[in-house]
Amino acid sequence: MNLLTALGFAVFERSGESSFRLVGQAPYWLPAGGVTEAFPFLEVFLPDAEEFWASPGDRTALYSDLWTQDDLHFCAIAVAGEQKFLLIECAERRFQQAQSFVQYAHETSLARDQIAKLTQAKTEFLARMSHEIRTPMNALLGMAELLAETPLNDEQREYVRRFRRAGNNLLNIINDILDFSKVEAGQIELEKIEFDPRKVVEEAIEIAGVGARAKGLEVSCRIQPQVPSRLLGDPGRLRQILLNLLGNAAKFTERGELTVLVKMDLDPDVLQFSVSDTGIGIPADRLSTIFDSFSQADASTTRKYGGTGLGLAISKRFVELMGGRIWAESTLGVGSTIHFTARFSVPQGPAQRPIENAQVALPARALRILLADDSEENRFLIRGYLKDSGCIIDEVENGAQAVEQFKHHAYDVVLMDAEMPVLDGYSATREIRALGATPIFLLTAHALAEARARSFEAGCTDHLTKPIKKATLVRAINDAINKFVPQNDRIHVSDRIHVCVESWLKPVVGGYLEKRRGDVGKLRAALDRGDYDTIRSLGHQMSGTGGGYGFDPITEIGSALEESALASDTARIRTSIEDLDRYLSAVRIE
């Protein structure tokens, strides 16, 4: 037993329940008195020990957890056998080992949480900054687009062209930063849609080739015949990678050519893309770091060639998301080749009918649009985009006004800014959504996934990220009206009603129609309070006067109102009011 004492154990023989006798010498660390009084921890261990001594099974010993008391660390061990022993171990060494292991795990976990918080904060900061930058960019780029459509002399046209190019470059940088933060925050989800890889490569070359050819560079591509013409994957991100690589290649090449090669990998689901240039090349010791964030081959590169150093880092993340890898080969002064692989699947079944490019034409119908935006510049822009469409645009400056306006007029489309005073776009959308299924587009400079999710959660039809191009807006509106607005519920441009009024009536019809427009509000208010008498009376006035002025539909609507008011038919009254509102919006005097 002296050996056990020397090894740091105090040994007690169990002489009865909770009764123990010290065997051998008392170690220096053993407090005076009975063992159960000396070690309060035994209060929780002995019930388990008694159970163990009663039926040890195959085990010979039961160990307690470690405990700390008076700055010393202990462990209790119940030993089974003919005699039952309780050992108390002064377990300093074991404690230190256990503590260093657990402490490492805890510190790592705390550091991981801290990094996650910092990353989140950075993502939020970038989202906010991108919003702040995108909002004025929306106005700048949009107005440049409108300006380009006006008559300009050659000098002015060149200024506008440069203005738009610089603006688009700036927007690309902002988009790069946003993409990078989205990838870092794990917010990028790849699409899985059918596409033709040849088309994607051709489009990328077409876009990137403009700048390259302007520098006098040849641009070509070779696609192995075995490359399938139908794949499932994310063509947008693939195009983005190719554009990044081609953009870099063009940037660092003064003469010669850029080549894109696409071939099958040994794995049949993997394609290998290679973008080669005859540019300045990359030093061998930098080949592995050029894909790091904010990294260019040489710090002076940024000064000479510009760029954020994010393009390759983003490309690398996209490639990895596509189950591939990216690497570089280069000879200084001769040129570089960036290779990447990406995994796609081949679609089963017949080819999907390619989605035709939505015609970027203004809506062919005179839609009534409610536009809510507190920025006069942005309202001006949207108005400008739709100026030749014949659309009727009612403008309001905040969400509360939008809701109010919506209650009193029938709209085909609502364009809603996200951040507005009084009532923001999300809340206003919720309120409007409760009133009807009209397509609502949230216009926001927030491009992150959360912002989109928030828009859809509020009930939006779609989320358009500023800066919004004319084509994007028009396409979205076209899509929405084709999907949502019933054909017979629409005022067509061709339906715009031109009424010939006798010359002697012309001075008064303007006032007459204005009065009827005022009646629309009165009718709605009367309907809200169930005042059928007023509705009948207004309907009666219309039915008796409309035809006289040349507006037969007003007479018809007035009669319908009169009849439905008598029958207290609220649904028909509501329809008649909307018919009247729409007619009054469409009617033109000749």
Next chain:
Amino acid sequence: MVGQFGVGKTSLIRRFVDSIFDERYLTTVGVKIDRKDVTVGSESVTLMLWDLAGEDDLAQLNASHLRGASGYILVVDGCRAASLAKAVELQQRIARQLGPLPFVLVLNKADLRDRWEVQVAAVSERGWPTFETSAKAGSGVEEMFLALAGKLLQ
């Protein structure tokens, strides 16, 4: 004394028992037992303070360590919202095992209040006796222990 790891359980006891605060973080392994004699009103009480290793992803609280407890302290790090969720979970587990014992909830690290993620209002809604403490500055620590001692005597 129970709660997620790193919320400051050991530091609160050190502050209360020894009037010391150490910036270094030292993980508790198993159980750390201290005692402190206090006077509540006219009564002297000896508190046996069992500081149970904080829960983490790898190890859960050993339920046998709760045997014989007269009351308990749920410790939350105000800077970590997850530690409140853990405290709520522990309270439910302990109540299931031991029944309705007196307890207090401690929002620790009051010296870092500007970085708190925990919403005090959300805690108040539960109606639990709650104390804001700083083991580092010493604020609220003694009051919290004495309040629990008082509840134990009731």
